[in-house]
Amino acid sequence: MKNIKFSISNISPTDIKLVGDILKSGWLTHGKFTSLFEKEIKKFTGAKYAISVSSCTAGLHLSCLASGFKKGDEIIVPAQTHTATAHAVEYTGAKAIFSDVEPLTGNITLKEIKKRITKKTKGVIIVHMAGHPCEVDKILKFCKKNKIILIEDCAHAVGTFVKNKHAGNFGISGSFSFYPTKQITTGEGGAVITNDKKFYEKIKKLKAFGIDTDIKDRKKQGDYDVKSLGFNYRMTDFQAALGFKQLIKYKSNLKKRHLIAKRYIKNFSRTEEITHMPYSTNSSFFVFQVFCKKRDELLKKLKKEKIGVSVHYSKQLPKMTYYKNKYNLKAKNFINANDYGNTNISLPIYPKLKSIEVDRICKIIKNYLTYEK
Ligand SMILES: Cc1ncc(COP(=O)(O)O)c(C=O)c1O
Missing domain, CATH: 3.40.640.10 (Type I PLP-dependent aspartate aminotransferase-like (Major domain))
Structure with a gap:
């Protein structure tokens, strides 16, 4: 693998x-x-x-x-x-x-x-x-x-x-x-x-x-x-x-990022358990973000399959100890930020990423959400 x-x-x-x-x-x-x-x-x-x-x-x-x-x-x-x-x-x-x-x-x-x-x-x-x-x-x-x-x-x-x-x-x-x-x-x-x-x-x-x-x-x-x-x-x-x-050479890098984003979107188009960032011709797709309720279990599965992913970001800033101690803000004021933090996964997107690799990532995620969750 x-x-x-x-x-x-x-x-x-x-x-x-x-x-x-x-x-x-x-x-x-x-x-x-x-x-x-x-x-x-x-x-x-x-x-x-x-x-x-x-x-x-x-x-x-x-x-x-x-x-x-x-x-x-x-x-x-x-x-x-x-x-x-x-x-x-x-x-x-x-x-x-x-x-x-x-x-x-x-x-x-x-x-x-x-x-x-x-x-x-x-x-x-x-x-x-x-x-x-x-x-x-x-x-x-x-x-x-x-x-x-x-x-x-x-x-x-x-x-x-x-x-x-x-x-x-x-x-x-x-x-x-x-x-x-x-x-x-x-x-x-x-x-x-x-x-x-x-x-x-x-x-x-x-x-x-x-x-x-x-x-x-x-x-x-x-x-x-x-x-x-x-x-x-x-x-x-x-x-x-x-x-x-x-x-x-970034213009061609950017074009490839868009092609990969479109491929992710097409692959996930019929998977209800997963939502993703919207497509925009104006985006630079630093990462391709998907959102899933069983995020932490899925992260474990992706690690087992040796797929490198990231989370941007897991904890909203008002919950970070420095800011929590200083301002003591209530999490209920940041409901969307909280959901985002709990459900996002950043999938890879870079010019050297091959289409078959994108398809493999999507297949693992879709299979996991359909049969293993
Ligand atoms: C939104 C945002 N702002 C600022 C920074 C800080 O960037 P740097 O590591 O170049 O200082 C980062 C780092 O990833 C970031 O994601």
Whole structure:
């Protein structure tokens, strides 16, 4: 029985050789490939500015700081997301206000956001869960009207579009993740996009210690000033090279993701015990999520069959001890997030995944739900 991995990166032997060449060159950080990668991100997303960072969490943290979030502010975030979305808010001293999400997409909605608006609401962070586009255009309209800052957590959203515009271009910024299971990987890594020059300048400074002058712009070697506190959230040049090489071939990766998603949907079309994320031509299908009441038993079965799957995410954030101790929120306020957490399974989706492997995964799941449950 051959195992099927949950994720396989789209990295070729020439990409690996390039990383080796950079390592041999000795120029390991803020070099040629960092700017090439940032240029390619701008081209792919259509954003005016792109900044590579050490992770999506770093990008979200900087976006919250550059937005001026501070103690006393409330920022609405989905209850069903990675803990990084809420942590980014909490790092600034502001308070994360959790919102319930939509069943099947796991996305935050304008309706749920509206229920949580107070005088202290300064921002909203949305997530395009599993790569499925959020109703970000409606949310943006509302935020603009109410002077609320919108930030997009695009950790799952390389290749997600809303009305022909790439995700991350709606809010003041969009932060992407290049963690190993993501559509594109640099090991750890991320990028922030924005269309606001001032915001871009702020993020650029905050990302590199608060230093006010780029190496290339310094009149005298080593001459720069620091007027505010910053971090070291830079990405290395060999990581940037890996990201660059994957991004230039990402269009065909995305096409394959859609073909696989369609194959899953066709296979599951007559299985009542299982529901799945909706199909959208605008999705980037970071994973293919299915929902099933007997999730935990099914996970055991899939493990026995050597099928790599994941869960995004099992426990809604208000139930995590840190947030539970701090805010003591009632689970009944997040019914959909709770169901989502208890029933979701993320199935593999990547260009190297073969059709017969997709069919095998579906057959195991369907047989289990029909005969063994
Ligand atoms: C929705 C979401 N936001 C943020 C992050 C954090 O990304 P990173 O690991 O690049 O910091 C993740 C990680 O998977 C995520 O799923």
